[in-house]
Amino acid sequence: MIPLRDDQPSFSTPFINYFLIILNVVVFLWELSINMESSRALTAFIAEFGIVPRHTVAVLTGQSYDAPATAILPFFTSMFLHGGFWHVAGNMLFLWIFGDNVEDYLGHFRYLLFYLGSGIVAALSQIVLNPNSSIPTVGASGAIAGVMGAYFILYPRARVLVWFPPIFFFHVAAWFMLGYWFLIQFLSGTASSIAVTSQTTGGIAFWAHVGGFAAGVIAIKLLSERPQRHRYGAW
Numbered sequence: 001m002i003p004l005r006d007d008q009p010s011f012s013t014p015f016i017n018y019f020l021i022i023l024n025v026v027v028f029l030w031e032l033s034i035n036m037e038s039s040r041a042l043t044a045f046i047a048e049f050g051i052v053p054r055h056t057v058a059v060l061t062g063q064s065y066d067a068p069a070t071a072i073l074p075f076f077t078s079m080f081l082h083g084g085f086w087h088v089a090g091n092m093l094f095l096w097i098f099g100d101n102v103e104d105y106l107g108h109f110r111y112l113l114f115y116l117g118s119g120i121v122a123a124l125s126q127i128v129l130n131p132n133s134s135i136p137t138v139g140a141s142g143a144i145a146g147v148m149g150a151y152f153i154l155y156p157r158a159r160v161l162v163w164f165p166p167i168f169f170f171h172v173a174a175w176f177m178l179g180y181w182f183l184i185q186f187l188s189g190t191a192s193s194i195a196v197t198s199q200t201t202g203g204i205a206f207w208a209h210v211g212g213f214a215a216g217v218i219a220i221k222l223l224s225e226r227p228q229r230h231r232y233g234a235w
Helices: 015-037 039-049 053-060 074-080 085-106 108-129 141-154 174-194 206-223
Strands: 002-006 159-164 168-173
Touching (some): 002 085, 015 074, 015 085, 015 108, 053 108, 074 108, 085 108, 108 141, 159 174, 168 174, 174 206
Antiparallel strands (some): 159 168
């Protein structure tokens, strides 16, 4: 079930959302240029700037002599790296559809902090629940999951046009589409925790998605005390 557009109007230009989409695409093109020179160089680049849970835990607990920055910096850089075209394309599609309304609600600066904060919580969730993984975690999906969690609370009755491959197109309520997405991530994360090796799940950071979504729900509840003139259908 792939979202294509929503019917929730936005009352301001989502400058930060545009900036985030452009930045993610530019960084992905940079990754492609590195890969054209050497696939080994790209692997090293991803390992350095992606989150590697085992390395992060080792540094932050004093089990590694690497500088603390090598564990802290990837919390920010990892959310702008992607593992392939469909990875970045899918993430940017979700951000395009849901991000503008959340930015409209929060304002530009608070939206940026919200996005980055959701990404950090998402990364922490993956580390806590999969601390021994040596597979780099990259992607904006944890931060975008936070945006989706906020949208779930703010605009549950907005209508979302979705594509159910191969040919079905239909509208669903946002609460259903986003709730379904969260349930799939939670069940997949649970299955990945039970699996013998992380490789059996294809390297997808399901717990980052779950943690990011939960962070978005909680944060928007805390930030939504002041009345908003464009909260149509909000819970």
